[in-house]
Amino acid sequence: MNLTSIPGNEKCADCCEPDPKYSAYNLGILICENCAAIHKTLGPHISKVKSLNLENWDDNTLNSLRSLGNTKVNSKYEENVPLFYKRPLPSDPQVVKEQWIRAKYERKEFFGDKKLSYAAGYKEGYLWKKGKDDKHFQKRRFILDTTENTLKYFRKEEDRDPKGCLRLDGINMMILPKKIGHPNAMQILYEQNEQTRNLFIYADDGQELIEWYTAVRAAKLNRLKIAYPNVDVVNLSTKIMWEYIKEGWLSKTGPRSGDAFRRRWVTLDSKKLTYYEDPFCPYPKGEVFIGSQGFEVEKKLINSGASNSKEVKDPNMAFIVKVPERCFQFLAETVEDADDWVEKIRTVIISN
Ligand SMILES: [Zn+2]
Missing domain, CATH: 2.30.29.30 (Pleckstrin-homology domain (PH domain)/Phosphotyrosine-binding domain (PTB))
Structure with a gap:
C-alpha cells in the first residue's frame, strides 16, 4: 500500500499543505518540507525526519508508517485542541507553524488534560x-x-x-x-x-x-x-479574529482632474479599504466601507492626476473603486498588482 493513500496523508499533518514529501517516521506521519525543517529542530528524541523520495526505507519502518498515518496520529496529539486555538495553514508565518508543532509534540499541550x-x-x-x-x-x-x-x-x-x-x-x-x-x-x-x-x-x-x-x-x-x-x-x-485580505502601497486620488496622486499604504479586509500614510501609522488617514449596492471596482483610468504629480506609466496599472456618490482612482505599482487588487476588492463587494 502506498503511504499517501493512508487516511490524512494527502496533506501535511501539521499545516495541511497538500502532497507532503517528508515523514516524521517515529511519529508515523507525513509532513511538508517546511514543517520537516521545524521537526528537525525538535531533535531526534521527539521527531526523526526523512525524505520519502531520497532515502532508503526498511520494511519495519514502512510497516509502522502504514499502520499509523496522519489522521490516526493527530487524533492523539490534537485530542484536546481548544476551539479558540489557531491551527496553522500553509500560508501562515513560520512562528505560527513552529509553535503549533512545538505545542503538539514537544510540550504535548493537546493530549491528556493539561492546564493551558x-x-x-x-x-x-x-x-x-x-x-x-x-x-x-x-x-x-x-x-x-x-x-x-x-x-x-x-x-x-x-x-x-x-x-x-x-x-x-x-x-x-x-x-x-x-x-x-x-x-x-x-x-x-x-x-x-x-x-x-x-x-x-x-x-x-x-x-x-x-x-x-x-x-x-x-x-x-x-x-x-x-x-x-x-x-x-x-x-x-471561526469569527474570533480576521486577517487582511491584502495590503500594500497604492497611489490614490479623487475623481477631479487636477487632484494629485498620493502614495498610501492600503489595507483590504472583508468590510473596507483603509489607507495610511505609511504601514506603521497608529491611525488611518481614511476608510472606504465596501457594501454591495452601488459599489463597483474596475480597471480604468479616469484621472491621470495633477500635471506635477506621479506620472501614469501604464493605464493598466490604474483601477477605480466606485462607492455611492464617490469614486476613487487608484494606481498600483505593477499591472499584476492592479489585477490582484481588483479581483480581491470584487470578491469583497460580492460577499457583502
Ligand atoms: Zn506543513
Missing part, C-alpha cells in the same frame, strides 16, 4: 511596543484580564494607571512578522473614540507571542459565546 496557561483568563508579562510617533520599540508591561474584559499596558513597572486600556472583545490581532520586520511580531487593531487604532508589538520569543495571541482568542471566544448563545460554538470560533 493561555486559557486561564489572566496573563501578565512584557511585550515590546512600537512608539506611537517614533519607530522605536519599548518594553511594556501588559495585563490581560478576562473578568474586566481588558488588555492594559503600562509605561513603567510601578505605574498604577495604564498607558493604554483596550476592550478585549474589540481587539483584532494579526501575526505579521514580514510586515513588522521581527519573527515574533503582531499588529493589534482596536477602536478608540470611534477610530481605528493600531499597535505594533513583538515578543521576545515565539511561544510568548502565541500565548498572548491565544489568550486573547480564548477571551474573545468566551465573550462571543455570551453575546450569541444560540450560535454553534464551532461556527463562532
Whole structure:
C-alpha cells in the first residue's frame, strides 16, 4: 500500500499543505518540507525526519508508517485542541507553524488534560511596543484580564494607571512578522473614540507571542459565546479574529482632474479599504466601507492626476473603486498588482 493513500496523508499533518514529501517516521506521519525543517529542530528524541523520495526505507519502518498515518496520529496529539486555538495553514508565518508543532509534540499541550496557561483568563508579562510617533520599540508591561474584559499596558513597572486600556472583545490581532520586520511580531487593531487604532508589538520569543495571541482568542471566544448563545460554538470560533485580505502601497486620488496622486499604504479586509500614510501609522488617514449596492471596482483610468504629480506609466496599472456618490482612482505599482487588487476588492463587494 502506498503511504499517501493512508487516511490524512494527502496533506501535511501539521499545516495541511497538500502532497507532503517528508515523514516524521517515529511519529508515523507525513509532513511538508517546511514543517520537516521545524521537526528537525525538535531533535531526534521527539521527531526523526526523512525524505520519502531520497532515502532508503526498511520494511519495519514502512510497516509502522502504514499502520499509523496522519489522521490516526493527530487524533492523539490534537485530542484536546481548544476551539479558540489557531491551527496553522500553509500560508501562515513560520512562528505560527513552529509553535503549533512545538505545542503538539514537544510540550504535548493537546493530549491528556493539561492546564493551558493561555486559557486561564489572566496573563501578565512584557511585550515590546512600537512608539506611537517614533519607530522605536519599548518594553511594556501588559495585563490581560478576562473578568474586566481588558488588555492594559503600562509605561513603567510601578505605574498604577495604564498607558493604554483596550476592550478585549474589540481587539483584532494579526501575526505579521514580514510586515513588522521581527519573527515574533503582531499588529493589534482596536477602536478608540470611534477610530481605528493600531499597535505594533513583538515578543521576545515565539511561544510568548502565541500565548498572548491565544489568550486573547480564548477571551474573545468566551465573550462571543455570551453575546450569541444560540450560535454553534464551532461556527463562532471561526469569527474570533480576521486577517487582511491584502495590503500594500497604492497611489490614490479623487475623481477631479487636477487632484494629485498620493502614495498610501492600503489595507483590504472583508468590510473596507483603509489607507495610511505609511504601514506603521497608529491611525488611518481614511476608510472606504465596501457594501454591495452601488459599489463597483474596475480597471480604468479616469484621472491621470495633477500635471506635477506621479506620472501614469501604464493605464493598466490604474483601477477605480466606485462607492455611492464617490469614486476613487487608484494606481498600483505593477499591472499584476492592479489585477490582484481588483479581483480581491470584487470578491469583497460580492460577499457583502
Ligand atoms: Zn506543513
